[in-house]
Amino acid sequence: MPEHTFRVNGEQVTVDVADDVRLLWVLRDILGITGPKYGCGINVCKACTSHLNGKAVNPCAIPVKDLRPSDEVTTIEGLPATVGQELHPMQRAWLEQDVAQCGYCQPGQIMAAVALVNRVAAEGRTITDADLDGIRNICRCGTYVRIRQAIRKGAESM
């Protein structure tokens, strides 16, 4: 079987798996990194949202062969290390607002939130209601209002 090399949460990994297996399953079923969740498998629910080179992506839609050795995949497990802290400011905001209910979607929500805040900051502006309305991540527990509050709070300390 072909070998694929890329970086996950700061470490180089090589996996021996068919080209077309999607990154989500490489992370979960082969590498045992279970923070990114399955909720649809078709890039709709966004429960698996992680970062690729700092941008939000959905591993359920990325064949592992698309990754290059220098590509850096960051899952929720690796998020704090991107800022050299025990918790990322967005995770702290999530704790302050007590956002999570069942928690299943929350790793994806947090990863999407961090990418959104970074994108908005790069555009030289602050988060608007329209930005928050644009988040597609599903939360079936309906925690949307606290998610909005946490993103605004987290953005202040990012």
Next chain:
Amino acid sequence: MTGPTDETIGRRRFLGYVVAAPTLVAAAELVPSAPAATPAAAVSPEAAAAAGLPSPDLTELLDLNDVMTAAALPTSNLISVEVGTDGMVSFALPRAEVGQGITTSTAMLIAEELAVPLERVRVTLADARPELLFNQLTGGSNTTVSTYTPIRVAASVARLRLTQAAAAELGVPAAELRLEGGAVVAPSGRRLDIGALAVKAASASTRQVSVELAPRAGFSVIGRPHNRIDALAAVTGRKKFTMDLDVPDAKPTMVCRPPTINGKVDSVSNLAEVRAMPGVTDAVVIATGVAVRAETFGQCIDAVRALRVTWKPGTAAGKSDESVLRELAAAELPLGLRPPTPTVEATFTFHFRGNSALEPNCAIADVRAGRAEIWSALKSPIVAQQAIAAKLGLPVGKVTVHVTEGGGSFGRKLFFDAALEAAEVSQKIGKPVKLMWHRADDARQGRVHPMATSRVRAAYLGQTVLSYKQRHTSVSTDLGHGLGEIFTALAARLPVGDVGFSQTFFHLSQAMSYDFGASSHLLAETDKDFNTGSMRNVYSPDVTCARELVVDQLAARMGKDPYRFRHSFLRDDRSRAVLARAAEAGGWGRAMAPGTAQGIAFHAEYKSVSACLVEIDCRPETVNRTVRDAVTGPRVTKVVFAVDVGLAVNPRGLEAQMMGGISDGIALALTSSLHLRDGYFLEASWDNYFYTRQWNTPLDLQVIVMPSTSEQPGGAGELAVAGSMAAVACAYGRATGTMPTTFPINHGTLSFTPKPTVPPVPPSPTDGLDHAR
């Protein structure tokens, strides 16, 4: 036996046990005092009707929570709190945590009674324990109601023993010692950590002791807002759900499912070919389809798509929304002769809704010769254990069922469909399996909230409502997850006569909160061909929505303001207070722009009362917003929700449950339904089934927790759905000038292109990198 067992024992005195164990194990004997009506004390509706009296509202005599609490009575003494030598206090909760926050509220009860910091209380979920009988079912928003006192009694027994052990150790009378911060403290200031006392406080024999619970006035934990104890695990990705567990050799497994609801496999033409696909280890026909096991779930999806299966028709062959509506019309119970007075009459339709959580149905099974081990988030693990044992041909005692933390439930996890399938597959192939449903499976073959209609007739004269009749007609709700057994066991004690489970549930959950004269609400059910279930708040969202819309009509007929009308007809102070609080905080009656409006609704259930005020924007520029693959439509811009649960154990968690219920209520009123065509549901994705998303979320939400009105907590997990759905519907009617009668309001417009049914799951996309942002 509910409450004090001896007249000499005071109001807060309860009996508990010290259980024989190497370290301290304390158990509770009693469950909370509940007004458990005896048949003799209850007036039967039939008798009342025969006497020509307005029928007494059954929920005033006994509601669903009383039934469940009473059912838990004989076995609650088995609830035990353990103190370890590490100073940690452990409790295995015989309920399922699926997001509702009961591990946190349970830890709070123990922390309060034992005076230990919350972080020193470790709450886990108990495996299936058949000896608990009915005391291991999570539903009916009953967990806190039924466990509030027993858990505190067990903790109190532990407190007593720790104090006694410390007294012997320190040579100080026990009465002079107090617990504080996880230590027993002497008047001298000397402290002994409870961990150091755990062995000394243990007992070599099981003994009964009498304890007094901490008085409410002295509470320092209960009633104060606490963040969830599992929040850190959730935000770091460390929280483990079933599919995250590392069970040796339990490889990914999925099932190729039929193109119609509950279709069966006729034949498979390429099993050998599929078994030879990359990563695939097994492919086997099971009761519900063709199971495939592989190294990764991605390879399972590919294998499921590659299978060539011919199918037998399903249970709903040829049925559609239209044909089911005709069945409901035929099954509707008569309203009787129209009275000579003016009436308001209306009929409402509520379409099928999906009961899926975000975590799909899933379970791990390891079935070996003579034994089986199951892991799954189960709200009725005892029934699951019995069903799995029967399916596998094993004695119940040989089936171990571990209850895992669930990624949402909303009633869905009362059923154990995936666990049963996983057990069957594991037995057939002789290997452990980690079985998961695809999202499309969950949408199309999963449990649904049944389609229903509600016909209402209210008769009035002048400023008086003379009678209110509601005939609710529904596709059958499957209650075969243990709740039915509870009703059977307690049937003799229920004042509802010889009616079925569903009717019993309906009667026990529907209150008539308004002084509307002679009132009756009846349920008729038809058609058992669908996979249905008790979706969050069950019948109440639809029943309440229909009622509150009619209430608005009655108010209009009498020339009264909708809020003032409700306030004047509500029956008690507690209900009026919660309504008034919502109206006041939400600025009821303020001037609203054309195309926007306020709506207000009331709902009582689970010994709790709630009122919801919403503002909705139905202006074209809002309704016609475009978001790709989405339903935008009217936007609820503001929600004010006032709630009185009697005693709120954790106000922060209560607010969270209200917020979630409101998201559900908005979805039920405006956007979320399943479309039935030719024996299957068209929806197969979260972009087909339009649950509330960020673009539908209110920009302004205020939850008001009313001051405690009771010594006992009421239920909360499902409470907010009915009132918020109704308030949104009422606001929509006022904004548009037309009372909505079909729900959700957008059901008539199909807002997506249905995915194929063969293969049953869509292909995995390959363009993920193109969407990096």
